[in-house]
Amino acid sequence: MQVTLLYFARLRERFGMAEEQLSLPEGIQTVAGLIAHLAARGDVWAEELAGERVYRVALDQEMADFSAQLHHGAEVAVFPPVTGG
Amino acid sequence: MQVTLLYFARLRERFGMAEEQLSLPEGIQTVAGLIAHLAARGDVWAEELAGERVYRVALDQEMADFSAQLHHGAEVAVFPPVTGG
Amino acid sequence: METLPQATIPSARFHVAVQAEDFDLQAEMRTLSAGDRGIGAITSFVGLVRDLNLADDVVAMELEHYPGMTEKALIRIAEEAAVRWPLHGVSIIHRVGKLYPGDAIVLVLVASAHRHAAFEANAFIMDFLKTRAPFWKKEWTPEGPRWVDARETDYSAAARWHKVVSEQYGNDEHD
Amino acid sequence: METLPQATIPSARFHVAVQAEDFDLQAEMRTLSAGDRGIGAITSFVGLVRDLNLADDVVAMELEHYPGMTEKALIRIAEEAAVRWPLHGVSIIHRVGKLYPGDAIVLVLVASAHRHAAFEANAFIMDFLKTRAPFWKKEWTPEGPRWVDARETDYSAAARWHKVVSEQYGNDEHD
Numbered sequence: 474m475q476v477t478l479l480y481f482a483r484l485r486e487r488f489g490m491a492e493e494q495l496s497l498p499e500g501i502q503t504v505a506g507l508i509a510h511l512a513a514r515g516d517v518w519a520e521e522l523a524g525e526r527v528y529r530v531a532l533d534q535e536m537a538d539f540s541a542q543l544h545h546g547a548e549v550a551v552f553p554p555v556t557g558g
Numbered sequence: 559m560q561v562t563l564l565y566f567a568r569l570r571e572r573f574g575m576a577e578e579q580l581s582l583p584e585g586i587q588t589v590a591g592l593i594a595h596l597a598a599r600g601d602v603w604a605e606e607l608a609g610e611r612v613y614r615v616a617l618d619q620e621m622a623d624f625s626a627q628l629h630h631g632a633e634v635a636v637f638p639p640v641t642g643g
Numbered sequence: 644m645e646t647l648p649q650a651t652i653p654s655a656r657f658h659v660a661v662q663a664e665d666f667d668l669q670a671e672m673r674t675l676s677a678g679d680r681g682i683g684a685i686t687s688f689v690g691l692v693r694d695l696n697l698a699d700d701v702v703a704m705e706l707e708h709y710p711g712m713t714e715k716a717l718i719r720i721a722e723e724a725a726v727r728w729p730l731h732g733v734s735i736i737h738r739v740g741k742l743y744p745g746d747a748i749v750l751v752l753v754a755s756a757h758r759h760a761a762f763e764a765n766a767f768i769m770d771f772l773k774t775r776a777p778f779w780k781k782e783w784t785p786e787g788p789r790w791v792d793a794r795e796t797d798y799s800a801a802a803r804w805h806k807v808v809s810e811q812y813g814n815d816e817h818d
Numbered sequence: 819m820e821t822l823p824q825a826t827i828p829s830a831r832f833h834v835a836v837q838a839e840d841f842d843l844q845a846e847m848r849t850l851s852a853g854d855r856g857i858g859a860i861t862s863f864v865g866l867v868r869d870l871n872l873a874d875d876v877v878a879m880e881l882e883h884y885p886g887m888t889e890k891a892l893i894r895i896a897e898e899a900a901v902r903w904p905l906h907g908v909s910i911i912h913r914v915g916k917l918y919p920g921d922a923i924v925l926v927l928v929a930s931a932h933r934h935a936a937f938e939a940n941a942f943i944m945d946f947l948k949t950r951a952p953f954w955k956k957e958w959t960p961e962g963p964r965w966v967d968a969r970e971t972d973y974s975a976a977a978r979w980h981k982v983v984s985e986q987y988g989n990d991e992h993d
Contacts, residue, residue: 482882482954483965527968534887536950550884550952554968557881557912557953558758558865558924558944567707567779568790612793619712621775635709635777639793642706642737642778643690643749643769643933668844672864680869680919686940687862689847693931694855744855756868758944759975765861766937800934 474545476507481552484528487517497543504530505539507549527554559630561592566637569613572602582628589615590624592634612639655725656732659717661708663740666750675732675752682731684758686765690749692742701782706739706748709777713737716776724753724768728760735768737778767804773797830900831907831929834892836883838915841925850907850927857906859933861940865924867917876957881914881923884952888912891951899928899943903935910943912953942979948972 474497485491501510508530512523521528531550532541543549559582565573586595593615597608606613616635617626628634656675668687676682692704721733734752742748751768755761780791831850843862851857867879896908909927917923926943930936955966 479884481884481952482956531884531887531952534884534890550887552884552952553954553965555949555952556955556966556968557883557951558948564709566709566777567781616709616712616777619709619715635712637709637777638779638790640774640777641780641791641793642708642776643773668847668862669842670844672843676866676920682866683868685862685864685866687843687860687864688933688937689860689862690933691851691857691860693858745851758863758865759941762863762937762941762944766934769933769937 474501474543474547476543476545476547476549478511479548479550481550483553484521484551487521502543503539504532504537504541504543504549507543508539508551511551522551528552529554559586559628559632561628561630561632561634563596564633564635566635568638569606569636572606587628588624589617589622589626589628589634592628593624593636596636607636613637614639655721655730657718657721657725658732658734659714659721660736661710661713661717661739662736663738665738665747666736668750668752671734671736671750671752675734675754679731679754681756682754683756684761685752685754686758686761687753688749688751688765688769689747690769692744692746692748694744700785702743702785703783704742704746704748705781705783705788706737706742707779707781708737708739712777717772720768720771720775723771724764727767728755728764729757730755730760730764733764733768735772737772737776739778741783770797770800770804774801830896830905831909832893832896832900833907833909834889834896835911836885836888836892836914837911838913840913840922841911843925843927846909846911846925846927850909850929854906854929856931857929858931859936860927860929861933861936862928863924863926863940863944864922865944867919867921867923869919876959877918878958879917879921879923880956880958880963881912881917882954882956883912883914887952892947895943895946895950898946899939902942903930903939904932905930905935905939908939908943910947912947912951914953916958945972945975945979949976 476495478493478495480488480491501507508522512519529552530537533548561580563578563580565576570576586592593607597604614637615622618633672685676685717735730753732754736750738748751765753761753765774797781788782791847860892910907929911925913923926940928936928940949972956963957966
């Protein structure tokens, strides 16, 4: 399953990228699985996604929780809590 | 005691005047006394001031209740409940 | 009513006007906020003459007021709001004379550091203006003019503020 | 959340924009209300960059957003407001890019027949925008840039609306 990942704000800067295409290993079906997969990269990925830091995930441009099901071609965005207005 | 009376909106039209100078008889000291004095004119004055109709009184340009004390030179306005905004 | 926190009123700018002319929201906002970089939130209320309001064939609205008392009443209402919420400025413009459907009747602008204060103070001012400011509306119809009656709901809306518990506005919020 | 009164949404106009340019409040109000003579009340909220907000030597603010999702989120928030209150129109403009103290960041305009609906829906939209719309603020200081942290108070402000009991807005009130 192929997904597009987008990073914003502090996460974009820390990860050093705004976007990546990712082919997910077999067995990753949910947002939770994807986040664990990213955190397993270690370093800043583990710091931001597996530690105390708070972040949000959007799936196909809608706020999503960890149980949300991924699909082929999904657009998944990971970002800090929003601070607009 | 001399007072200036002002009438607005429906009351101005019904009384047929916007303003009058009045020398109050001895013994009239409050807004209540003044209103009773005006209502005693009968006709539209009694209809508007002594019947079911609701009205408001301002003394020296501040909302006042019936117990408010008059003074020489006071400006007393009588008008329907306000409907601005 | 709460006791007056003396510090809040001198810092707030109050502007009131009763006029026949229309107003420009953007220009009034600029005037109210000019030079004050502590303002994080500005709310506005604009009341318009509407058709539904105007039963059957009402073609125009005419507004009468009590010159002298009106301006004092508007300033008083703005001051009462500034006692209850930490405001940087209040601007109230009320039109008088003949107005037509779609025309603006009233503008209330409130500037504060905090958005909730700016919203609540603006609603408070409108509720009090509806019951305390000496304006009267007359509707013009093909059958002739008629005065608009005061509404019970406006009085209950103003009365509810007496029950509102003053909230704490700290420096935890910037707009 | 309440069930959807189907009649309210189609009648409301929604306009959202994410832009670098400033906006003109008067022009946006005119656009929102043009041709609709049932509107009796228009509220606006304007958020400004303020100095106090900007601790020490902050010289500018930079706003980043998530193109595509942002517009959807703003439309969604406007629709949620229109389910809860009888609205005639909502306009939301959010600026992005570099902004300076005194600059406007966001505009929310709400048009309704009734003033209380227009006030409450506007406050609701701002509370939800602060927690649901994908914008991020960065402060620029002489020491370099830093991201602004989300505030707990914004999340509690948005959460309180889940408890608000929907009020009845009849035809008893015209603005």
